[in-house]
Amino acid sequence: MATSKLVKRLCQSVALFSLISVSMIIGIQPASATVYNMMKPVYHVYIDGTNVGTIDDKELFTKKIDKMKEKRQTDDLTLMVKNDLEIVPKRLFQPSYDNEETLDKVDDELTFVAKGFDLSFNEESVGVFPSESKAKQALWVYAKPFLSEEKVKEIEKKVEEDEKKHPADFLDLSTPFSIDEVETKKENVLTEKEGVTRIEDGYMKEVEKEVDEDKTLADFAEEFDMDESEVRELNNLSKKDKIADLEKVKVLEKQIVKVLETEEVIKDEEIDFETETTKSDSILKGEKKVTQSGEKGEKKVTYSISRENGEVTKKDIVKEEVTKEPVKKKVTIGTKVIPSKGTGTFAWPTVGGSITSKQGERWGSFHKGIDIAGVSDRTIKTVDNGKVTAAGKRSGYGNQITINHNNGMKTTYSHLSSISVSVGDTVQKGDKIGVMGTTGKSTGIHLHLEVYKNGNLQNPMKYL
Structure with a gap:
């Protein structure tokens, strides 16, 4: 009889357990909701994998952590829990818990460390900052002077549109940056100015260089500002090994982050x-x-x-x-092309006029040429094609022009008031070369014309 009652109670317990399990799997039905509500939630607290106790109010734990952080807070560094912390919720009919004891253990066993934000390029650390925004600000201070005014305004406008963004988020850099949460100490945290200087100085990156047979290990060390021991360690070289045995040598090369803009x-x-x-x-x-x-x-x-x-x-x-x-x-x-060789036939050298004095004896001396006067237009023209060999003042003749006709003939034009050609000019028969005047030894306005053939004086009347 006792056995039957025991079996009956066990069956009732199994049925109740099944009902609860099914209600948790397929959703709480009206009948099982009452059972579910009869169960009370509790929270098992684990520190580094060890259960340190159970609490019935999760908010108590959150407030406890906040108070512990506040108590240990120094400067502007953020604190974070170093331990592996886990809160596991459960529902039980008659849970066992002790809030005070559990929170005391949390106080004893939790360890807090300062939280920093490590700014790095290609996994090469620049330094640790007190916050993510300050790391980004150092990067922005470094980059901004390299950008055009238009680009700076464009970025600032984007930040206004999305307040969650920082100007550094819109930078285009030669090397992408990352900011990671790390454990740190106060003395290791950089100020903004220090961070900018670190970025300006660049970071060291491991690169491979071709081995030149003329270069020694010491040469590589000097070129990349390294100790010889550093080069050996980086390339796994013993003191007996020679760098010439390598095809490529690993060195640490300084990399400067470049701000890109298009x-x-x-x-x-x-x-x-x-x-x-x-x-x-x-x-x-x-x-x-x-x-x-x-x-x-x-x-x-x-x-x-x-x-x-x-x-x-x-x-x-x-x-x-x-x-x-x-x-x-x-x-x-x-x-x-103007021919510089004369035709052999002379044209009249003035615009009209008449001969006022012929060649021959005159006033007790020999008159070498002829004089022409009585013109209304005082233009003087060359009698034939030729080249000007003289143009300027000559004693007794005043302003005088000499033209070589390149056929043995030469003519001179004297007493001009002005000269229109220069030495070296080529002239054509009938071209204007000057203006009639009375310069030099002259009794009035006229042209004195002389003609030479092969250097010998000729009578102009034979050719005009």
Whole structure:
């Protein structure tokens, strides 16, 4: 009879346990909700894997941790629990717990350490900062001077739109950065100024270099500012090993974080005009005549400019838009050649006029040439093709021009008021060479003309 009652109670217990289990698996049904509510929640506290007690209010534990942190807080460093801490919730009908004893054990066994934020590039640490925002601020202070004003304004606007972001979040760097939570000590924490200096100084990165047979281990150590022992250790070299036995040698090379920026810039630029030349035999050879002035055009050019730490590394043209077409400059080049050899036949040297004095004896001396006067237009012209060999003042003759006709003949023109040619000029029969005057020993305005053949004086009347 006793056995039957025991079995019956066991069956009732199994049924109740099953009901509770099913209700937890498939959801609380109206009948089982009452059973579930009869169970009380508690929290088992584990420190480094060991159960140190049970509490019935999780908030008590949270407040306890906050008080412990507050009590141990120093400077502006954040504290964090060093232990492996775990809170496991459970529901029981008649749970056993002791809040005070459990919290006392927590007070005794929990260890707090200062929390820092390690800023690193390619897993190479720059240093530890008291907060993530201060690590980012040091990076922003370093980078900002390398950015254009437009880029700084663009980043600041993005931060205004998303207050959770820091300007450093929008930087484009040659090496990506990371900020990790680490355990630290007060003396190891950097100020903003110290952090900026560390970033400026760069960080050391392990790289491989080709081994040059002319370089020794000491050469590599000196080049990369390392001790020889450091180079040996990095390359697993014993004192007997030689660096020449390696194909590549590992060294620590300083890496500077570069601030990258790419921007588009639109500039107004000039377009040079072309010069179009044509030839003409109506213009003397060597002379040029501009028949149409050139005008520069205008265009808008869009450039994509890449910079590293403020220095331009690449400049590409993205687009060009001509806003004003250039106008060609047109030049006509003369091809006409003036013969410097005389024809042998002389033209009259003045515009009209008459001979006022012939060649021969006159006033007790010999008059070498002829005088022509009585003109309204005082232009003096060359009698034949030739080259000017003299043009200037000559004693007694005043302003005088001498022309060699390159056929044995030579003529001189004297007493001119002004000269229109220079020594070396080539002239053509009938070209203006000066103006009639009365310079030198002269009794009035006239032209004194002399003619020579092979150096011998000739009578001009034989050729005119």
